[in-house]
Amino acid sequence: MNFEWIQIPYALWTLLIITVYALFIMAIMQKIGARVGGRYGIPVYQNYIDLVKNFALRSHITHGIMFYLGPVFRLTGGLGLILFVPTIYGSVMHQNFHYSGDLILALYFIFFGTLGMALGAGESGHPHAAIGVSRGLAQVTAAELPLALAVFSISLQYQTLNITEIVAAQQGSIFNWTLFTNPLAVLAAMFGFVGTMMRAPFDVFLAPQEIPTGPPTEYHSAYLALMQTNRVVFPVAKTIIYMNLFFGGATNWGAFALKVFALYFVSVLIGVVMPRFRVEQSIRFFLKWGLPVGILAILAV
C-alpha cells in the first residue's frame, strides 16, 4: 500500500459524487416502484430535501452514547466500503485506498454497520427496535453466507485478496468478467446481494408496514439523516463491490453509473414483483438455495 496525502481529498471528492448519485438513483428506484404500483411517485429531488429537513429539525433527544454512535457506525460501514474499494479502475482520483487484503476488509465493512446499528438501536430501549435488530441480524447473517463463499471462490480463482488485482484480471473483454469465468460464484453472490439490499422481499425487519420501521424506530432528526445517508450510500457501495468483483469494474463514470444502475435494478425488479418474506422464510431460502450454490462455487474452482 503506497499512501500519499493527496489521496484524502480525492477520496472525499469520490464520496461526494457517490452520495449525490446515490440519493438520485434511490429516488429513481422509488419512482420505479411507485410506477409499478400505478403511482406517479416522489420527485427525483425529494431525497435531498428530506435530508435537509431532517438536519433542520430542532429537537434531538438521546438515549445514551451508543444511541449517538449507532448511526455513525452505520455510516462508517457504508463510507468505509467505498473508501477501500476502487470506484473507478485505473483512475488516479477515484481509485481510493487499497492494499493487498482489502477484500477481507470490505466483507467486514458490509457487516460492520449492521452491528453498530444493532447496538445503537438496542440502547434506544424501544421493543420494536430490539425485535427489528434480532430479525435483521438473523436475516443478514444468513444472506451473507453465500456471499462469503462466493468471495472465497473468486479469491481462490484469482489467487488474490486484492480487489484492484481482481478488477485488473477482468479487463479486456466482456468474457473476462467473473460473470462468465465463474458463473456459480456470481449466482451465489447475487443471493447475498438481493438479501442485503434492504429492499423487498427481504426487508421485513425494517419495512414501515411491518413492525413499525424496526431498528430506526426511535431515530429522528440528525440521527435519522445520517441513517438516511447510509440507506442510500450503502446499497450503492455494495453494488460497487459487486461490480468490481463480478462485472468487470468500471473505467469511467459513465460505465460506473450504468453498471451500478443495472445491478441495483436487479434487486428493485425482484422487489416490486415479490411480496415480502417473513424472516424465517428468507433464512430458509438462503440456507436452502444460496448456501449450496456457494459450496458448489468453491468446489468448482
Place this chain on the structure above:
Amino acid sequence: MKDMDKSFKKDTETEFPLREELRPHQVTAPDGQVIEVDPLQDYFCQEPPKVHRKSYVRIVEDFYNWARAHSLWILGFGTGCGAIEMRPLMTPRFDAYRYGIQWRATPRQANLMVISGYLSVKTLKRAIRAYEQMPSPKYVVGLGSCTINGGMYWDSYNTIKRLDDYLPVDLYIAGCMPRPEALLAGFMDLKKLIRKGQGEGANKYAENFDWYKENQKAVIKDWDMPDYNW
C-alpha cells in the same frame, strides 16, 4: 364551547387505580440483583418541553422552512372516520407523494399530525403522547368539522369539541368529510404557512404548556402518565 359542561365534567369522586404495570415494583436481574422500578419516574423524561429558537440567520431559517415545507412526514395515526380519507392520498388516485408528503410509522420521524375527525377522550390521551414524542418543529392539522367545534358530536359525552384547546392546531380542513382533494389543498396551504415561518405550533405548545395541560387533565379521567411524554 368549552368541554366543561355538566355531562363532560371529569369525575373527581371515583378513584382510578393506577394500571398494574405502572405501579412501583421490583425487578430481579439475571444475576440476582434486585432493582426498584417506578415506571412513571424511570420510563419517561420528566423535563417539560422548551421553546426552540429559530436560526439566527434569516436566510438559513428560510432555507430550513423551505425544506420543512417540501418534506412533510405524516404520522400514520387515524383517530376518527377521516382516516379513511387519507388512504386515497397514498394510493394511485391522488398520490400525495408527488408533493413531498409521506407517511411514517413512528412519531419520532413524523412532523405532521393529522387529527382525522372526532377525537374521543381515550384517543386524545394517545394523540397527546404521540404529539409530544414528535420532534420539533411539528404541525397539527385538524381534519373535518369535528375538530373545529365538535361537528355532529358536539353534545357527545365522550368526544372533545375544540381540538385547539388540547393541541396547537396549525390548520383546519373543514367539511364532513372533506374529500382527498380538500386535504391536498389543505396541505398546500400548510406548506405556505410553513414557508412563511408561521408553523411554530411546537413553540406555542411549550410556551402555553400549563394551559394545555390544564385543559387536557380536565377531560382525561385516568391520567396515568407523566406531564410530558418524551
